[in-house]
Structures are given as structure tokens and as C-alpha cells.
Amino acid sequence: MTRYTPSATMAAGTSDHTILMRKRTTVIPTITRARNPASEMRSMESPVTVCVLPLYGPFNRNGFSFRVPTRGCVPHESPGFILLRRRMRIFKLNAQSMANMEAPSLKERVYDVLEPGYDQASVGAFFQRFFDVFITLVILVSIAIMVLSSVKTLDAQFGMAFDIIFFFTTIVFSIEYPLRVWSCTADPRYASPVRGRLAWMLTPFALIDLIVVLPFYLELFIGINLTGLVVLRVFRIFKLIRYSDSINMIIRVVKAQRDMLITAYLVLFIALISASTLMFQIERPGQPEVFTSIPATMWWGIVTLTTVGYGDMVPMTAAGKVLGGCITLLGIGIFALPAGILASGFTQELQRRMPVKNRTPGDAEEEVFLCPHCKTEIRGRDLWKKR
Template sequence: MKFKKRIYRLVEKGSHGKKINLIFDYVIMSLIVLSITSIILESIKEISSDFKIFLEWFDIFSVAVFSIEYLMRLYVSNQTHPASNKFKSVLKFVFSMNGLIDLFAILPFYLPLLIKIDLRFLRTLRLIRFLRILKINRYTKSLNLIWAVLKDKKSELAVTGFVTLLLLIFASFIMYNVEGEKQPDAFPNILAAFWWAVATLTTVGYGDVYPITGIGKFVSGIMALMGIGVVALPTGIIGSGFMDRLRDDKKCPHCGKKID
């Protein structure tokens, strides 16, 4: 029981007053950053060819450390994710947000060893390694704050997203019917018009597809103007959420009064 308690204190965020816990946190954080750096360096052909063996061995080392950490978290899952029995605790951890991030951080290494995978799919699978950067969520207050704000404002963001989707679909239908006959290559179907709607509503305006008819230009102008407000809505919601959270952090948890 003492051993499990030590493991629990070690893998949880180092706020237990033990130096070893903080060292563990810093080692994992450093390894995450170095691992992401190695993935970036792999994409540079000159570096990848000269340091291929080193990068491969470093990847094996980082996966080994992350795998041990994952097993340790499985071992103490009944304390981090309490349930009626050990098996349910393990499942709660595995399917939790942090548990899935930990799993996807090491899965691309083990999966090709277990099953035969097409090389194109393997390249895509290896990109999932970038999710290792999300593991740092456990150790930084900033990322935890972002997750908390998104969770608090999920209803408002969902409504905004739904309204935006309706607007995009409506504009796509109009533009397809207005420009489809004049520009069959640019607007061959509603999905192609949907791409134009996304580029216009977000005010990106790549210029690869654009209307040439008077009505089409009018609709495009209305969409561009509406895009300013649509983009600002989620920004305002998230900004408001951050301000609420920061105000709450400055309040005393016992009396609710503002802390100077």
C-alpha cells in the first residue's frame, strides 16, 4: 500500500512537498518538449538523414519513458479515478481525456509492431505523436485554464457553431444556384460552394474561387461583413470566460471576498 501511495504521489502533479515529485514533473515536461522537437527535426531532410539513428533511438527512449509513466498511472487508477472496483477505475482512466492523450502519445510506436499497416497510413499515424504536447496539460496551469474556460462556455460555443454552420450551408446553396451555371468548374456542387463560404465568412479570402455575377458579388459582400461578427462571437465568449475565471481565482474560496 505504501508503494502504491508513493507511485501516486510521484505521477500526480508535484505539490506534495517532495523534491522527487517536482523532479519527475520537470523530467516528463522536458521529455515532451524534446520529443516534439525531434518530430519537427525529422521533417527537415538534411537533419533527418544525418541524425536518423539518433532520432530513432531518442524516439524509442521517449516512448519507453511514456509507456512506464502510462503503466504507473494505470496502477494507481483506483486513486486517481475511484470506482466500485479496480477494473472500472482502469477503464475510467483509459477513456478519460488525459488517459486518451497518454495512450495516443505511445500508440503510433506499438501499432506497426502488432499489425501490418500500409506505409501511407503509417506516416499519418506517426503524426499522432505530436499529441504528446498535450501531455503537458497536467503540468501547466495555463492549459488547464483553457480547458476549464472551454468547458464552462461549451453551451454558448455550441450555439455559435451551430448558427455559423447554418449560415455556411445557406450561403453555399445560394452561391451554387447563382454561380453554378456561369462557373461550372469553380462551383460544380454545393460542397465546392461550401469551401468558398468558409473562406469568405472567415474573411480569409484565398481568391481561388470567387463570384463573377452581380448577385454573387452582393451575396459575397454580405457574407464577408457577417464574417466579422461571426468570428468575433466565439472570441468574445472565450474572452469573457477567461475574465470570469481570473476573477474567481482572485476570490477567497471560503468567504468569496476578493483577494488583493
């Protein structure tokens, strides 16, 4: 079951909701009926082909934000989304709404460029695409330099070139990080100048950005040259997650299926402990130097459940061999559980990303949307309007 929380906040002193446009969001079709009839919005009579979607920040790729007046709560027909599309139910943006359009500041423009993803129709799409491609190439080059420099012959021949390229990539990351810290307050989630920036600096991606440049400056200014700090350079590869839709989709699937995955791995852990304890009790009398303890026997349990079988710990007794065979067969079935759960999650995610015209009511029956104001749950089956 997928839960969506649209980016809508209530304006102070008014009944308006600020609905912000988002960079990458699947268009959600309108709902056939509202639970609160008083919250219905009037529809326009003339067909228009425009799509307004929520954004994390107060501006979109074209540099504008909309304050859309509503009657009380965000209408359940659109759970925070305003959809303007030909031959579909559309909502009126009156003169007051258009008057609230604001040009973005320099900070907002910088934040918009630094954040991955771009809108082909926006004015700054070229700069956004250029930065995404450029920073991805810098990450790949820095990783390649780190790997190649570990080869002694290559390091002896091209060591100076490796150092220059590595210095250049570090400077790029060193410029990127302060810009992100400065511009992160453009995101409403981190609007506070101090607390907002501190909250952003504790996010996973911000910590990765800091770890990427930290070893270089510790070695340069303090003289610390520890092996552990050099190993931290491998974190540069994790910066690619920010610019990869596929990896982000994997993360979303894992988060959505985390309860089922935890259950599956709990079953695996129970099987591991049980098998290791039984094998330790069976094989310890005959091989005390091999099966020295239950933790040591857990290594045998891991390689047996995963059907790897390195052969460094082998049961010799008949009972141990029978137990080992049963554990091997059991491991095949247990490890199939997480694979099936992830496959189901990928299927649901692909259906959610499917274009609206290709989707059917059955694809959305298990989806649940959450109204950001009244916290009312709207079932996916209510999102589809029969024509």
C-alpha cells in the same frame, strides 16, 4: 454560471463526511448563514492558520487524509470545504478527526508524484516537481526529434542520434503508463481494481498516453509500419496539457461556456449554409465548372465568412458580388461572438482564481456551489461574510 461539486462522500454507517484535501483548489470563504441550522459546525475560539482543502484522492501532499465529523449534511457554510484561517470562522477538528489520519501507501505516493502539481510545504514536493519538469522536457525533446527528423539533411547526418533519443523517450513513456494504470486506484473515482482501471484507461489523458507508445510497439513486435501510425506520434504534444495550468484553464472556460459557444457556432453554420446555397444558385449558370455543387460552394462560404479569401472561387455576377460583400461583413460580426464569449469566460475564471482577500462579493454573485450530499444549490452571494 460556474458550478462546483466538492469532493465529499458520506461514510458508511455514520453521519460523517470524508472531506479530502486537494492539490490545487481556490480557497472558498465561509458562508454567512446556513439554510439548515442543524448542520452548523462549532467554531474554534483560538485563531489558527491552517487551510484544509478537498483532494481527488485519499491523501494530500503531506500524506494524510481527514475524516471530519459533521451533523448530518455537509454544512452549507463551507460547501464541502473546511477553512481554517486566522480571523475567519474556523471549524473544530477534534481528537477523533486527528485519529483518522493515515499514512499513505506506496501506491498513493506514486499516484501523488505522477499527478501534476505539487505543494511547496509537502515532504515529497521535490520529487513531484522533478517529475513534472522531467516529463515535460521529455515530451518537448520527443516532439523536437520528430520534427527535425523530417528534414532529409538532418536525418541523414543525425539519424542514429535521433533514433536513440526517440527510443529513450518512448521507454520513459512506456514506464509511465503502467505506473499510472497501477496507481490510479488510489483515486476514489477509480477505486475498483478492475472496473476502476478500465474506467481510467478510457479517460482522455489515459488514451493519449496509450496512443503515444502504441505505434512504437506495433512496429517493433508486429512489424506494422504504417504512415498513419507514425502520425500518431504527434499526440505526444497533447501530453503537455496535463502539466499546463494555462491550457487547463482554457479547457475549463470552454466547458463552462459550451452552451453559448454551441449557439454561436450554430448561427455561423446557418449563415454558411444560407450563403453557400444562394451563391450556388446565383453563380452556377455563369461558372458551372467552379460552383459545381452546394458542398463545393461551401468552401467559398468558409473563406468568405472568415475573411480569408483565397481567390480560387470568385463571383462574377453583380448579384454574386453584392452577396459576397454582405457575407464578408456578416462574417466579421459572427466570428466576434465566440471571441466575446471566451473573453467573458476568462474574466470569470480569473476572478474565481483571485485570492480571497482581493475578491469582492460582486465577483462571486454568479457562482453556484452544489452540496455533495443533499444537492442543495448555494449561491455565491451567500459565501461572503460582511465584517
